[in-house]
Amino acid sequence: MKKAILSLMILGLISWTGCATTQTAHDDGGMHAPMTQHYEDSIFKVTENGEFSVEVLFPDKKVEMGVNNVDLIIHNKKDEDVTGAKITVTPWMPSMGHGVMETPVANEKGGGLYNVKNVVFSMTGDWELRLEIASGSTADSVKIPLPPVGAMGHTHTMKAPSPSEIDTSMEKTSMKGQFNVSYKSDVHPIPVNRLLSWNLDVKTADGQPVKNAQIKILGDMPEHGHGFPTEPEVSGTMEDGQFLVEGLKFSMPGWWVVTFHITAGEMMDQVSFNLLLN
């Protein structure tokens, strides 16, 4: 499921990034000119060894779970525009210890400006952009934390597709095709507002049960911008690739998306199930 699901909040970005118009990298002995921050509503950071400054802008004025568009303005330590740089962008989720499968591509626009399309945030939480910048013989890197995912009561909504367009099947192949996953709830039909357990059946693409897997669970109401009022977790592994997931609670009727991030050995993939609750 690469569908855009939840929005990050751009709200608060202005105050969060501060209002400094210039910042100086201190960690190299102050050997260079102050580096310029052009926009107050940008995120500004100097790379780890002080070689570059990076200013992150969101041209669409929003950051959403799903596919995003990011502008980078790169200066060198003399505060000059950096052209012809090779930039690797990795969206990273420190709390989950993983990134995403999609590789964003940076396109140079000139004057130190680079546009990065296809920046995918696959779930809610705290994300950072990890950048590696190489220009001539100089290379440096930086981790740029992004504002946290929106919370209950934020202004985002994503309209639900009509119920007939929502695939509510309980058995699915994961995003990259690595696993076949199905679930069974201990109570069915699934009630609102009650703690539930699910049995998750995880098999490889060729039908072999997955016995040892790290599974992380995320519930989301795309129309509301929040998910479970609980922290469900896998509390038991049974035979034949069965996992007991406890602590699921759907606090509202409506459209829910439950995503499982599954890591088993070298394999890492995710699968999302849609639910329409009355």
Place this chain on the structure above:
Amino acid sequence: MAGSNRFLSLILVLGSLLVIFPGTVYAGVHDWSPGEVRTLKSLWIKSLPTVPQDPSNAYGDDKLAASLGRKFFFDKRFSGNAKVSCGTCHRVDYAFTDDLPLAHGMGTTGRRTMTLIGSAYYPWLFWDGRKDSLWSQALGPLESSVEHGISRVFVVSIIFQHYRKEYEDIFGPLPPVGKLGRLLARPASDDPGAFKGWLKLSLEDREAVNRVYVNLGKAIAAYVRTILPGISRFDEYVAALNEDRAGDLKGIFTDQEAEGLRIFIGKAKCTNCHSGPLFTNGEFHNLDIPVSEKMPFDAGRAEGISLVLADEFNCLGNFSDAKGKQCQQLWWMDTDTRKYNGAMKTPTLRNVVERPPYMHAGQFNAIREVLDFYRGSKNPDIEHQSLTNSDLKALEAFLGTLSGPILSLGE
């Protein structure tokens, strides 16, 4: 010609029907689709299961404890000025809340009193859910300087003086209180003197005092568990639907009330949060309700999460009768405080029109003000289609049907 004659007579017949049945504004207002009937039944009082057991309170269903708890609940001696009991703010004559925007005991608190109707069903207590059981909830206000304004040591001395036999019949011998020292001693973050007095007690004495204090809470909880909603007109309406007595529906609800109900479960989507027979999901939402500028910022559930985890009287603590995953709500609680900044618990709508003012700081004096606020809100949790003034009037009329008798031990 014959055809147009027939057409003319059809018009006449339809016209006369309109004269006979003038209520055409709400035509079919008592007709419900199978899906709507399902939703209505989910809100019906008969769908309310029996009061769930509280594994953290071994005395929760003990009749003697409930009866003693009722006495504690109304006893004003459990206060610093001998004028405040639990019943001062949770008034029996006012649906177990009061008519003030902010609760007032020894002083004024920062939030409105919540009604106790059906509170045994809620996983979280207080607007911020900082308590996970009724017994633990009951202990908070006693040591709050603006509510009862006493200490747990003071509680033990009152029980020793006035309730010794009744207490001991249920909970066993009281510890000797002569050596307890300062009556104000309590582990209080707002009163270093009281805290110092508490620390001067031996570990055994502190443990003994805590045990009696907790037992008082468990007795009060046993009583509060009996405070339940009775059958309202709404429940009679659903009962008629359930028993296929369609002809009775009109006698129970006015057309406007039925229309309000349709809006409530339909385009206003009130059941997003006000779901189930208690008309609440018991969860936390920040609806950006305006608060007076004089009030300090209230983090609501964001703070409640930390408070309930740190609470010595929570379900996983030493004084609870439950263990591990028996404390399922606390065990699986969402600890991501960022998601709950300013979020407050959804209150029940049972008997709602009888107990203004509304919201966590009593911001609105009338139901209509609440509905007007909701209509104007862009918050995704309050999603609804455009609501007209007549829709709001119908909703208000419907909310009036949620009043019924409130049952409680001894009433």
